Amino acid sequence: MTTTQKDILHTSTMPVIALRGLTIFPNVLIHFDVARDISIKSLETAMTTGSPVFLVAQKDISVEVPDQRDLYVVGTISNVRQILRMPGDNVRVMVEGQARGKLLRLLRTEPYLEGEILELPEEERTGTSARTEALMRSTYELFQRYTELAPKVSPDLLIHVLASQDPGYISDYIAQNIPMRNSDKQTILEERRPLRRLEKLHRLLDREVEILALDNEIQSKAREQMSDQQRDYYLREQMKAIQNELGEGDGADEFEEYRQKIAKAALPDEVREKLTKELNRLTKQPFGSSEATVLRSYLDVCLELPWGKYTKEKISVPAVRRVLDQEHYGLDKVKERILEFVAVKQLAPALKGQVLCLVGPPGVGKTSIAMSMAKAMNRKLARLSLGGVSDEAEIRGHRKTYVGAMPGRIITAIQQAGSCNPLILLDEIDKLGRDHRGDPSSALLEVLDGEQNATFRDNFLEVPFDLSQVLFITTANTLDTIPRPLLDRMEVIELSSYTDEEKVQIGKKYLLPKEMKRHGLEKSQLKVSDSALREIISAYTRESGVRVLERMLAAICRKTAMRVVSDGVKSIHITEKDLKEYLGVPRYYPERQALEERIGVVNGLAWTSVGGELLEVEVNVVPGAGKVELTGNLGDVMKESAYAALSFIRSQSDRLGIPADFYKEKDIHVHFPEGAVPKDGPSAGIAITTAMVSALTGCPVRRGIAMTGEVTLRGRVLPIGGLKEKTMAAFRNGIKTVILPADNGKDLEEIDQTVRKALQFILVERADQVLSAALSHPLPSAEEQREPSAPVLGTAKRAPGPRLRQ
Incomplete structure (x- = not known):
């Protein structure tokens, strides 16, 4: 816009206040809080000198010390009516907008903002045309619709708008008093022509009415849905009461099913009384309540346990010896001790408290011996690894009131075995952890004590469970890390390292046939000489057990299968000269003893x-x-x-x-x-x-x-x-x-x-x-x-x- 001589006469210097998240319009009285020092000093200067203050919106509200590029060009020249000091160094000010103004330039930014302001006069009205009247009536209707949809809108606003016939004033008043984006308000403020300003407001108001209508529709649907849920809840409760009176319905069937399970299970009196009490509590719970879910989960876990169910144990020394000899080579002292254990069980079936701990290096057959015992004695096998377990709740379980509570690993193993006299294998007992959540090794003291475990209490069950008929076998690589009280509960059986000759026999009789079967090879398709086995043991493995030997034999089987499939080879015989082709360069060499006697x-x-x-x-x-x-x-x-x-x-x-x-x-x-x-x-x-x-x-x-x-x-x-x-x-x-x-x-x-x-x-x-x-x-x-x-x-x-x- 070209600056005329008349405009120059209205240019003046006055304090400037940058507004964050707020836009002030002319002919409107409004109050707001001021907190920044530069804004407070601008107000004080205006009050001291009696000059007006220029209020202009800030583009980015995060800028703490704005300069001219951070402010909009058009703002409002206002008179300060009142200043009120508030707690916390804040100031509440009441201002009255006088006219639109344009910020030509900022004269200073310290200690307060001061600028050169050009007053923008309002364009004069030439008369009310039919188009203007139609636009004003449409705006009245939209604003009336807005006041009906918007929450907490004073009816006085509508009366005040209807009392005016000035399109410019109506635009400024409505824009000032309804919530909308600051950029939209700034668009209204920058428009000097009243009719164009009313048109822009009409578009913005139409959008706000549409948004409010959608919002109200969403809230209405949510209220209807909630009302439907409450209605369904009351109907279900009434139906439940009627069915309880008639003895019919799904709820009655569920409760009756629980009662029948409790009656049929071979439960101790204490457990039966506890479950009956919990079932009575469940019948009184509202449908879908969290307490009902907890009670159902508790009853399900308790009734799935094998109360009074035992497998018929085969206590026969020849049968156990036959199975151990079939599946394990050597280990004569270990087998002898296990057979002694079986013989004592045969003479005294009620003997309790025998917990065996198999200790030895990895790969010597500790776990497989325990599995063979379960097979020979016709006991269900439940295996759980304790390596890295550091939470006591893993053994004793969680209280059922906790979110996601479940029984401990011991009760879970009993449930999986489906028998009260399984063989539970506790692997890696020497690798138990311990932290702020408790000491699991201390929890195992009760589990592995024959005098205590007859009344073992899991935190989830809250009732005693008899573990005295369970045969516990533990495995460990070393005894040094097992706490002494826990070690005192167990009888230690040591498994030593295999000799090379024992490894040869194990590889020939057990490992090689097993790997050939796994890889789909017939006996006639692969033969490995004893000399090749000895070379594998001395040059490709260096271990106490036979795991690496098993992996080497598996590698030979893989390469054999490849040759059988690709080259059509019918049979392969491997000697020690062929190992480099199948297993690569030897990993270990016999210890080179010095030819000369060494010093130091x-x-x-x-x-x-x-x-x-x-x-x-x-x-x-x-x-x-x-x-x-x-x-x-x-x-x-x-x-x-x-x-x-x-x-x-x-x-x-x-x-x-x-x-x-x-x-x-x-x-x-x-x-x-x-x-x-x-x-x-x-x-x-x-x-x-x-x-x-x-x-x-x-x-x-x-x-x-x-x-x-x-x-x-x-x-x-x-x-x-x-x-x-x-x-x-x-x-x-x-x-x-x-x-x-x-x-x-x-x-x-x-x-x-x-x-x-x-x-x-x-x-x-x-x-x-x-x-x-x-x-x-x-x-x-x-x-x-x-x-x-x-x-x-x-x-x-x-x-x-x-x-x-x-």
Whole structure:
């Protein structure tokens, strides 16, 4: 619009207030709250100087300190009528719009907004035409319709609009007093021509009326639907009352069905009374209530349990022996203990409290033995894994009042078995967790106690359930992580590692036929020689059990099936020369024993949860300041063994021919290879001692020798555990001689006969006996004195060892 001389005369400078979410129209009295400092200072300036204030809407309400590009161009020049201070530094102001104005430019933004404003005069009316009258009448009707649909609209608004014949005023008044988008209100404000302004308002008002009509229709439908639901509820309740009087209807059938189930089930009196009470509560619940759902779920779970149902147990020692021999090779002591258990059950069927715990490395057949027992004794089998379970509610269940409550795993296993005397297999009991939700191992104390589990109470059931007839068998890889009170409930049966010959027989008689059947191969299509099996065991697997061996045989079966299908081969015979083609490059090689006797390197024996391992100890001595370096990811116990060994050597330095001040002038580095594997335990003491003495004196360590045992500061050798696994590891790695603590001599009876025949055992009581047996040359000494020799067990003769100074 071209600025005329008359417009210039109406240009003035005045304070500016930026409005957020609000638009002010001329000839309207309105009040609003002001909170920003720049707006409050604009008001104060206007009141002090008596000048009007320019109210203009802000485009983006999130801008805290606006400048000219954040404000609309057209606003309202208004007079401040009243200012009221409110709590919280807010100000409530009443203003009266005078005229439209245009913001030419902002003169300042600090400490308040001040701008140069051009007053926009209202266009003069030339008369009321028929079109204008028709538009005003249509606007009246729309506004009347709006007041009928809109909630909380004062009737005075309609009266005020009907009393005016000015289209511009009507447009401004309606736009000011009804809720609509700020951009739409700004469009009305920026239109100076009254008739065009009324047309725009008419379009906007028509849209608002349509929106309100749809909103009311949606709310009406929602109210009708709710009313229908309430009506259906009352009708159902009346129908339910009538059916209860007549003894008819679905509800009566449901309740009668529950009553019949309670009557037919072999329930204890306490349980029957509890379920009858819960059923009576259910009959009084409204249809569809949450309490009724909880009660139905509770009754369903309780009545699905096998109350009084038992399978006829076959207690026959020959039958159990036959099944165990068919499905497992070796494990003679384990089978013998299980057969003893069956024999006792045959003589005393009412015997309770026998819980067997099968402990051994992975893959030795713990779970399959338990499954064979269930098959042989005609007991239902329910298996549940406890690995990683850290919530006590997993064992005892949740209270039925909780959302999503369910019984614990023990009751669920009974329900799945469908019998009160199943065999429940608790796998991985050594891997139970514990956190803020409780200790599941403590909950198992009641389950595995024959004196308590006759009245086991699950939190969901709230009634006792008899577990005394359940045969519990647990499995574990190690006993160290099982809490002592829980371990006290169980009788431990240890399953040791398999020898290579046992693995050959297992692979030939059990694993290979099983894998051939799984892969659809006939007996004539694949044959694997014994030499190939032995090569697979020595070069492709290194384990205590037979799982990796099973996977290797499965790989051979897959490649055989591929050749049978693709090449049309009728039969394949695999020898040890063919393994590289079927299984690739060998993964393991026999332990390479040094051709020369090594200095400062000793073979130790370690026990792990997956069996025994050969653990090398390396010691290097270099000139230095007496530092002791321990590397190889060692635990605290093993570090203490190293320092104890060093202290013993210092105390015996004169007898060993070692300079007394070696700990001041030499740095000793003790290293265990495979540093990524954590190592800890109290059985590496004599190995560290021997390696240190060998490195300090230069005496080599004999070939083909390994040792295990802890050493004290006085040189005593203490007994160790895991002897079966450690000797098996020595046998597997080609060791010929094993040095053991003398107190472990009684444990040699438990070692596999194959291992006993292949190894020579030297029993020692003191560290000097270890050094005499392990070092190949006499130590340098001024005087020689014979020491009592250590007893030697086995077939090999012991070579003469060094003699120590007294």
